[in-house]
Amino acid sequence: MIASTEILAEGIYQIKFEPEVFFSQLFAFAVIIWLFVKYGRPFLKRGMAKAQGDIQKQMEDNNQAAERLAKAKEVYENGLADAKTELAQLLDDAKADAENIVVQMREAANAEVDRVRKQGRDQIELMRRQLIRDLKADFSASVLSHTAENVREQVNSPQVKSDAVEKFLDELEVMANTGSELRARSQSQWN
Numbered sequence: 001m002i003a004s005t006e007i008l009a010e011g012i013y014q015i016k017f018e019p020e021v022f023f024s025q026l027f028a029f030a031v032i033i034w035l036f037v038k039y040g041r042p043f044l045k046r047g048m049a050k051a052q053g054d055i056q057k058q059m060e061d062n063n064q065a066a067e068r069l070a071k072a073k074e075v076y077e078n079g080l081a082d083a084k085t086e087l088a089q090l091l092d093d094a095k096a097d098a099e100n101i102v103v104q105m106r107e108a109a110n111a112e113v114d115r116v117r118k119q120g121r122d123q124i125e126l127m128r129r130q131l132i133r134d135l136k137a138d139f140s141a142s143v144l145s146h147t148a149e150n151v152r153e154q155v156n157s158p159q160v161k162s163d164a165v166e167k168f169l170d171e172l173e174v175m176a177n178t179g180s181e182l183r184a185r186s187q188s189q190w191n
Helices: 019-156 158-177 180-190
Strands: 007-009
Touching (some): 019 158
């Protein structure tokens, strides 16, 4: 049997302590750690620093984006309030303009109605005058025609003819008996 110092466990597995293997593995482990610290650690540090920088930059970008979002919301709300105010002003202006247009249209319509009325009155007055002239002309023509007809009837009557002839003869007799002065007057009446 082996001494108890060399055998660490008995049974199925027998674990032995071999100092050469232990120290060589310990040396190999130390070399691996040293290589890791010498070459791996700076690489990992750079990667972690880069990752931290990226994360920091993303956080800064996120903060800036949040600030820009807050500013954009503020600008939007201000713009919306301004737009509402401007819209209200535009609506008020549009209503005022519409009322002015309605007033102007009413005034224009009233002026046009007055103009048409005046023109109608003038036309009626012109037509009335024309009608009066036509009626006067027709009446004058009718009166002249009727008078001419009455005169013809009277002149054509035998009594009037005989009276005219007798009057003419009487005047001739008077003229013969009176002086030349009366003759001239009588002749002027017949001419």
